[in-house]
Amino acid sequence: MKAVVYGLLSGFLLLACGVSAAQSIAAETLEMSESDEIDDEAIAVLRGLSDHLASLEKFSYRYEASHDTVQSSGLKVEFGSTRRVVVARPDRLRMDGERRDGVRNTIIFSGEQIYAYVPDQKIYAAAEQPGKLDDAMDFAIRELRLKAPVSGLVSSNFFDDAMQNLKRAYYLGVATVAGEECDHLLMSNDFTDFQLWVTRTPTPLLRRLVITYREEPGEPQFRAHFMDWDLDPEIEEGTLSFVPPDDVARVRFYVEARLSEETAGDDS
Numbered sequence: 001m002k003a004v005v006y007g008l009l010s011g012f013l014l015l016a017c018g019v020s021a022a023q024s025i026a027a028e029t030l031e032m033s034e035s036d037e038i039d040d041e042a043i044a045v046l047r048g049l050s051d052h053l054a055s056l057e058k059f060s061y062r063y064e065a066s067h068d069t070v071q072s073s074g075l076k077v078e079f080g081s082t083r084r085v086v087v088a089r090p091d092r093l094r095m096d097g098e099r100r101d102g103v104r105n106t107i108i109f110s111g112e113q114i115y116a117y118v119p120d121q122k123i124y125a126a127a128e129q130p131g132k133l134d135d136a137m138d139f140a141i142r143e144l145r146l147k148a149p150v151s152g153l154v155s156s157n158f159f160d161d162a163m164q165n166l167k168r169a170y171y172l173g174v175a176t177v178a179g180e181e182c183d184h185l186l187m188s189n190d191f192t193d194f195q196l197w198v199t200r201t202p203t204p205l206l207r208r209l210v211i212t213y214r215e216e217p218g219e220p221q222f223r224a225h226f227m228d229w230d231l232d233p234e235i236e237e238g239t240l241s242f243v244p245p246d247d248v249a250r251v252r253f254y255v256e257a258r259l260s261e262e263t264a265g266d267d268s
Contacts, residue, residue: 041171043163045183046196049204050159058235060086061205062228063150070218086233087154090132092240107146108242109136114144115242122248144253149211149222165189174200177207178227191215205229 053059066080083097093109108115109129114136117124127144129136134155140146152158172184175197182197183204192215197208211222244250 038166038169039171042169042185042187045171045185045198045204046162046169046187047159049196049198049206050162052204053153053158054156056087056089056231058086058088058233060084060228060230060233061153061226063224063226065150065222065224067222068218068220070216070220074218076218076220084228085154086235086239087133088235088240089156091129091136093133093137093154094240106242107140108240109133109140110241113242114140116144116146116253117242117244117248119248122245123251124242124244124248125251125253126242127253150209150224153206162187165191178225180207182207203231 062082062084064080064082066078068076068078070076079100081097081099083095086094091109091111093107095107096104097106098104102120104119106115106117106119108117112129114127114129115124116126130139134157137148137151137154141148141151152161155161166187166189168186168188170186172186175182175184177197181200183200185196185198187194187196191213193212195208195210196206199205199207206226208226209222209224213220213222
């Protein structure tokens, strides 16, 4: 992998404001048990979010995501993308994304086929879709090697998936994200820590997500900020289907050798 060199930016030192970094960190340090601990309030918020999303027949949202890539030097470089997601249960989905370098891509679950389309490169891949969204998403991640850290939002088993191997769950209180009051949760399993900010509304929605991959070198993070939720979107005809343009070529999905089972997460 070629090294990526960025100029260092200065001027963001807390000392410039007359506050030491140690004092700032201490002020936001939370007292937490070193033993396994599950907070009932955190679980209740998580279940409320999961039950609400699972009850929706269709919905859409947009999110801005970023992830760390740890260089051989130990430095972390951030990459990111913006995506819009449209879900129509039981078996259809569309994700349109654009990376910060301008590369666009689209993923469609039509109910019969899974398509991945890269218009700038004029290529697409297709595979038979195995059943409804839960099974299809699992197949896309495990077999087609699609990266999808936020795939749980479209799953009817979001709560059960989040609870698997859960060791700790904390309710950290109320926090304001983009002008909206949210319940702040911190959870941890054997491999990751993940924080969620869930809106304090009768119909709770996810506003922000941060995942820390503790087992990866350098402990990289994935971050996503969610916006433009629509719980009854008008889905135009053709949105959830795909007809390849005449000038694009079909290629195979990239399937990594099964001998290499450990992969780092990134945004998708």
